[in-house]
Amino acid sequence: AERGDSPAALAVMAVNVEMPLRKARELMAPYRDAMPINQPLPQIDTEPPEPPNVLVDAVSLGGPSDAKQKPLTRHVFVKDLNKIGTRLKFEHPKTGVFDNKAPMGLYALFDGQSCAGEPGPMAAEFCARNFHMKLLKRLSDLPADFVDEAAIQTALLGTFEDLDQELLAQQDVTDGCGAAVALLIGERLFTAVLGQCSAIMCVASGPAKFTPVKLGGRQGIMENDVMRIRFAGGAVHGEGDFARLRHPTGAESSVSRSLGDRHWKDVQLTGSKSPLIMSLPDVQCVALKGSDEHPFLLLTSSSVASAVLPQELVALGGEFEQQPRAACGEIVTRALPARAGAAQCTAVEVSFLPPRTSGDNKKRAPGTAGPEPPAKKAKVMNSRGGTTLSMRLRHILVRYQDGPQKDVKKGVRSRQDAEAMLRQALRDLRADLKAIKKTPKDAMELVAVTTKKFAELCKRVSECETAKKGGTMCGDLGWLTPEDLARFGGSFKEVVDVLMPGQFSDIAATEQGLHLVQRVA
16 A cells, blocks of 8 residues: 555565465475374383392291380382382483393392490381482483492482481480491492492302402491591500490490490480491492302391301302392301390392293203293183283192291291291202202203102192192192282292292292192103
């Protein structure tokens, strides 16, 4: 209109700029395809990391005679730390040590006997409940760009510091505790040990050739702490294992490091320039080299570490290959008499398993001479989710009962006695196998040569109706699917899942009692 165009001319111009819809779509196609809404969505890996490929268990004997008193030692297993971290909304970095969705597990022992003051249960209980939370917080605070071994070790040191500060703030907790902690991230094992507890890695150099490698522990009055203690105004007398830290009140401590122990750390109570006791653990890292070279790790309470030598510990652990419950039971049974039953003896074993593969049935079974040909194919059974492989098992069941309530169906023996019976059964089976001159060439032959002894033990010891079956069927449970295994409850499925044909299980606990299982096929 400003140019003097009439309304009729403007209408003609408007008509001229129109175009067919087809042409408009052709012109817009490149822009439409480039729009983000039309681009394929990036693939997101939603598969969670697997849990570590380990078997872990613990046994504790002794301690307070009064059943109403709390135990002096506590152990805690977080078998899938990734899963727990996600559930609690802690997100750790995904690079460096955590690369390739590294499996993570936490295994810890807290000992109220490894303290500066009188032994007590409160500090150990508090630490067992809260350690994993403090650790997950520290791991989530690590830088996202790259995380190396030093960063994890620093996180462990910070976790002990955070835990100690919160423990000292608990007005109802005055005792202290030592600790032995193992953090497994992928193929790296981080340990943190405080006080008189111990962590020992077993290194295997051949059949029945085990060497203990100390990863910290047996910390009395550490030489590095003596100068610090004296500068703070404290007094140390004696040397080596006989060194003692003296409190201004006249009390004495056999450790210079612990969690808790407020009366030794509060400068207003000690009158010292700084705390007499520290909570700084000995932190180390080990690159695992497979279950053949690194078969297991042991964490022990102060009472076990002082009673059983490291070489004997790994020998006992090696006697029960991939059977941590049986191994720990034997270790604490050896340690308890040395302490005259006055202490609580606790042992934890983390047994590292061979890599998971789809061809586990073709792997060599323990006790056989060479590669495992498929002796019998596992039955394929229909299930709601499709098909699933089953396994055939036979077992020995021993009933027990603990506590004041008596149940005739469960027998009269204690769990300790029941486990001792099954450990002896394992020894008998192993001794019978060693007496055979020719090593079984495969799992089928291994099952065949152990059947006679197994049936003999089953008839004599087992309290299951399957023990009444004759011949090779003695103790037979038939073919069981994963769902069948889960229905047993307790630790049965976890213990049995890792078995190869011919192999004997660890001691599994269910409501029925304790089971020793052999996978037949």
